Amino acid sequence: MSDKKTLTFALMDAPYENARSTTALRLIQIASKRGYDINVFAYEGSVFLAFAKQQRHPNAMHGRNAEEENHVLTKELVSSLMQETVRNGGKIDWVNCGMCVDERGAGEAVEGVRRGSPADFWKMAEASDNTLVIGTRG
């Protein structure tokens, strides 16, 4: 029996709001390192994780310009995770909820991210060994 798993993650949180976004990406990274096939359904604010227009900024408190500060851009984390997954022999399908994208004007995503719907999420979950929902908490 193969140890290869397929996991689906449903994310909801927007980046830069709480630690759940980073935790979610770290969990995806663990799956990636194991060579698993990964599906991500980015729902609501999490569509901004892969938003292509994110830009670095300086940080006056640190006395650093934008280049020196090298601020975390979640779009780069997403791209890097996608590349790492493929390098490790896995596949990754990152779907941004289309209606969530539209209401936020978040249509420009990094390469490899596609637009989808709840139907895609259901198909992903059906084809997976398990699904983890990381919902926003009020």
Added chain:
Amino acid sequence: MKVLNIIETAYRATLEEQDDTGVWLAYTMKGVGADLDVLLRGNAVNYAVKGQDASGLQFGAWRQTQPPRLTEDVSNLISKGVAVFIVSEDLRERGLEGVPLVEGLTSVRRSELARLFGAYNQVWHW
């Protein structure tokens, strides 16, 4: 595959979304053939309470014409064949025991949840 969606975080941007995004997702996936049910717990049990009125949001000349109607949305789920469970203790702790609720709900006690979860392939907690 059969999935139970636990909806617990309540009224999360419902004025902006004009619905609850967990309820909406369940309804939409049911429409594409998903086999799923819903469990309302915590503050989300209030979604089943009749008589809610979220209308009236207004900023200057802008008025919301389609406020969230969460009770109707829960009722629509049930009409679509989704079993909607509600935790009885969560109703009681919020003073909602005996208030008019959406028809067709299935009341469950906390002590019954583990057995309920066992009836599903996956449990998603929203």
